[in-house]
Structures are given as structure tokens and as C-alpha cells.
Amino acid sequence: MSAILLRPRAFQPSKFSCTNISKFSLRTMASTTSPPKFPFSRPAGAEPPSEYAYLRANDPVSKVELWDGSHPWLVVKHKDICSVLTDERLSKQRQRPGFPELNAGGKEAAKNKPTFVDMDPPEHMQQRSMVEPLFTKDQINKLRPSIQKTVDSLLADMIKEGGQKPVDIVEKFALPVASYTIYGILGVPFEDLAYLTQHAAIRSNGSATATQASNSNSELLSYIGDLVEKRLVAPKDDLISKLVVEQLKPGHIQKADAVQIAFLMLVAGNATMVNMINLGIVTLFQNPAQLKEVKADPSLVPAFVEELCRYHTASAMATRRVTKVDITLGGKTIKAGEGIIAATQSGNRDEDVFPDPDTFNIHRKRGSEQALGYGYGAHQCVAEWLARAELEIVFQTIFKTLPNLKIAIPLEEVKYSPPNMDVGIVELPITF
Numbered sequence: 447m448s449a450i451l452l453r454p455r456a457f458q459p460s461k462f463s464c465t466n467i468s469k470f471s472l473r474t475m476a477s478t479t480s481p482p483k484f485p486f487s488r489p490a491g492a493e494p495p496s497e498y499a500y501l502r503a504n505d506p507v508s509k510v511e512l513w514d515g516s517h518p519w520l521v522v523k524h525k526d527i528c529s530v531l532t533d534e535r536l537s538k539q540r541q542r543p544g545f546p547e548l549n550a551g552g553k554e555a556a557k558n559k560p561t562f563v564d565m566d567p568p569e570h571m572q573q574r575s576m577v578e579p580l581f582t583k584d585q586i587n588k589l590r591p592s593i594q595k596t597v598d599s600l601l602a603d604m605i606k607e608g609g610q611k612p613v614d615i616v617e618k619f620a621l622p623v624a625s626y627t628i629y630g631i632l633g634v635p636f637e638d639l640a641y642l643t644q645h646a647a648i649r650s651n652g653s654a655t656a657t658q659a660s661n662s663n664s665e666l667l668s669y670i671g672d673l674v675e676k677r678l679v680a681p682k683d684d685l686i687s688k689l690v691v692e693q694l695k696p697g698h699i700q701k702a703d704a705v706q707i708a709f710l711m712l713v714a715g716n717a718t719m720v721n722m723i724n725l726g727i728v729t730l731f732q733n734p735a736q737l738k739e740v741k742a743d744p745s746l747v748p749a750f751v752e753e754l755c756r757y758h759t760a761s762a763m764a765t766r767r768v769t770k771v772d773i774t775l776g777g778k779t780i781k782a783g784e785g786i787i788a789a790t791q792s793g794n795r796d797e798d799v800f801p802d803p804d805t806f807n808i809h810r811k812r813g814s815e816q817a818l819g820y821g822y823g824a825h826q827c828v829a830e831w832l833a834r835a836e837l838e839i840v841f842q843t844i845f846k847t848l849p850n851l852k853i854a855i856p857l858e859e860v861k862y863s864p865p866n867m868d869v870g871i872v873e874l875p876i877t878f
């Protein structure tokens with residue numbers, strides 16, 4: 447697993463104070479006519495960009511400027527985000543002109559044949575429903591014992607190696623929990639888990655070269671292609687077999703589609719899942735009274751997970767759309783063919799919906815409002831129940847098994863993902 451050590455350059459708080467940065471950027475936003483550059487940067491650690499609070503108060507539907515000079519709309523209030531994500535006049539098809547791509551790599555990837563994540567109705571649901579039955583709440587509940595086994599065995603391995611000296615919990619635990627779980631669902635044999643995890647890490651790793659990343663991508667695709675062939679000959683009880691038996695054999699999809707769908711499930715939520723585990727650990731140490739409560743009473747874990755998925759939006763860049771016709775939103779006319787970015791990270795901190803939004807509080811009184819960490823509407827995360835189950839099992843187990851777990855560096859030195867990318871933690875030394 448040495449390749450996992452190739453990590454994205456970590457974001458460490460700069461010597462400028464976060465108040466200076468936010469004052470500067472807010473003044474810039476208020477005084478210039480050209481839209482501010484997007485993605486915004488987090489001022490420090492896991493704090494959402496301060497621009498969001500400013501825009502929620504002053505200009506909730508506004509334009510931003512992307513890397514390619516394009517000017518899509520940015521929507522920052524919870525209610526407007528829900529409206530964007532349920533409006534069928536908007537499209538998720540990345541090949542439509544005006545779709546907001548956040549970098550050159552995205553623009554290139556948009557040329558590939560789409561899977562359901564980038565489709566509109568009716569194709570979206572036709573393809574999503576090929577995998578959805580494996581991710582219902584009931585189905586995921588049946589998987590809990592096997593997720594528990596994965597968590598227990600990774601923690602047992604850590605104990606075997608000893609916890610006196612700092613070990614990186616990202617590499618030893620968070621990454622394999624997330625990877626092994628989804629690979630198990632797909633049907634990857636146990637002996638190949640480490641190899642695939644390594645390639646998946648290189649593929650999504652900011653510090654690997656473009657060639658390394660592209661080689662790992664091809665490696666994963668060809669591995670899945672071989673697995674599809676094997677399941678064609680001898681199907682088993684797994685997701686790839688389901689695609690092969692129910693879709694590929696009857697001719698509803700081609701082999702390339704089966705490979706692409708399986709690949710989507712393999713990569714779609716992996717980095718996010720890993721980041722949410724890491725963020726959960728750090729957030730508890732930042733809130734020691736709540737850590738004490740969760741340790742003493744694991745029945746609080748579901749409420750902790752709920753609040754964690756509101757407080758940290760580790761997949762905040764996916765919720766992008768383009769208009770098919772002119773629409774009006776927040777009093778602004780958005781023309782056909784203009785891009786929209788629904789800032790779920792901002793919606794999760796909307797003070798009109800979540801009072802005192804910047805406080806992490808597992809006892810937060812919640813009504814019917816929904817946090818937006820898993821998106822909203824037809825494209826809402828298909829694996830939400832899996833992600834929640836993994837987080838619940840991890841946090842119900844980790845402090846029971848490693849009661850003396852401590853973060854081995856001061857909290858201010860935790861290495862976060864680059865400030866203008868999705869929030870995450872790249873490395874987390876712990877002792878136990």
C-alpha cells in the first residue's frame with residue numbers, strides 16, 4: 447500500500463489570520479463588478495469559505511467566475527438549493543454547453559460516455575435503478591455485520607502493530623474501511639482489495655502525476671472489465687453479477703456500460719467516505735465534551751453522524767446543473783444554457799434553517815428540514831444509507847476498541863485538503 451503515501455499537498459493554515467483573509471475577500475466581493483473567482487477558499491482548517499455567509503446575507507443568487515472565464519450562477523440558500531436540485535428544467539448533462547466544469551480535467555472527463563450521475567430523466571432513473579436495490583435502507587442493514595467485521599479486523603490489525611508510536615489512521619483505517627466495503631458489494635475478491643485500493647488512491651490523489659493517475663484509472667477499468675467477463679461465465683451474489691445477469695445478458699446494456707456503472711460505484715463516494723471518517727474523528731477531538739458523551743453512550747452515534755453530515759460537506763462540488771430554458775430564481779433571470787452551482791456546503795450552514803449553524807452540536811433539535819451533504823432530489827446520493835451505516839459502525843466501534851485513541855499532533859497542525867477543494871483530511875497521526 448505504499449502508493450497511498452503519495453498524498454495531495456496538504457493545506458495548512460497560512461500565517462495570515464483567517465479574519466484578514468475573509469475581510470479582504472469580502473471587501474473585494476463587495477467592491478468589484480466582475481464576479482468573484484470560484485471555488486472559494488476555506489479560510490482555515492475545515493471552516494467553509496467566509497464568502498458563503500456574506501452571499502447568504504447579501505446576494506444569495508449571484509454569479510462567479512470559473513477557471514475558464516465562464517460565469518455560472520452560485521446559489522447559497524438552503525431553499526434555493528433544494529429548488530435547483532429538484533427543477534426538471536435544469537440538466538445534469540455535462541456535454542451541454544454552459545455546464546459549469548470546475549477545471550480542465552472535468553471538461554475533458556465530460557466528453558466520456560455518461561453514467562447515470564450525469565444523466566437526466568428518463569435515462570437517469572433507468573440506469574440508477576439497476577444498482578439502487580442494493581443500496582436501500584433494508585439492504586444496507588443486512589450488510590451491517592459484514593461492515594462491522596471489516597471495521598473490527600482493521601482495528602485488530604492496528605492493535606497488533608501497536609499504538610505507542612503515531613500511526614496514520616487515514617491509511618490504516620479510514621481508506622481501507624471505505625474501499626473494502628464498496629469492493630465487497632461490487633464483488634471484488636478479498637485477495638485483490640489491497641491492489642485496487644492502491645490504484646484508487648493514486649487515481650484520486652492530487653500529488654500523483656497525470657500519467658500515474660491515468661494509468662491507475664486504466665488499470666481499474668481493465669480490472670473491472672475482467673471481473674465482468676468472469677461474472678458472465680459464473681455469476682455470484684454481488685453487484686457486478688446483478689448488472690451482468692439482469693442487464694447485460696438480456697441486452698439492456700453493453701459490456702462497456704456495465705464496466706462504467708461498476709466503476710462509478712467504485713470511485714464515486716470513496717474519497718468522500720474516507721474524508722467523513724477523518725473529519726468525524728477530528729471534530730470530536732475539537733469538541734471534547736461531545737467526545738466524552740459519545741464514548742460513554744454509543745447510542746448517541748446516529749445523532750452525531752447526522753450532525754457530522756450537516757456540519758461538514760465533503761462532497762460540495764458535485765451539485766452543478768445547467769438550465770435548459772430561462773428560469774427565475776431569487777428574483778434573478780437565469781438564461782437557458784447558463785450554469786448553476788448549488789452550494790450545498792453553504793446550505794448546510796444556512797442560519798434560517800439551522801440556528802447557530804457554525805456550532806457543532808449533536809443535540810441539535812432537528813425538524814423536517816434536510817441537511818444537504820448527500821445532495822437533494824433525484825440525484826441524491828444513491829449510497830447514502832451505506833455511507834451512514836459505515837459512519838455509524840465506525841464511531842460505535844472505534845472508541846470502544848481503542849479507548850485511549852489520541853490525535854498525535856496539535857489540532858492546529860492537522861493536514862487538510864487544499865483550501866479550494868472539497869474539505870478533507872489527508873493524514874492523521876494517532877496513538878492509542
Ligand code: HEM
Pocket residue numbers: 531562563564574628710711712714715716718719722760761762764765766818819820821822824825826827828829830832833834
Ligand atoms: C459520506 C459519504 C458520501 C457523501 C457525503 C456523498 C455525497 C453525494 C452527493 C452530494 C451526491 C449528489 C450529487 C448531485 O446532486 O449531483 C452524491 C451522489 C452519488 N453518490 Fe454519494 N456520497 C457519499 C458516499 C457515496 C458512496 C460510498 C458511494 C458509492 C458506493 C456513492 C455513490 C454516489 C453515486 C453513484 C451518486 C450519483 C447519484 C445519482 O446521480 O443519481 N456515494 N453523493
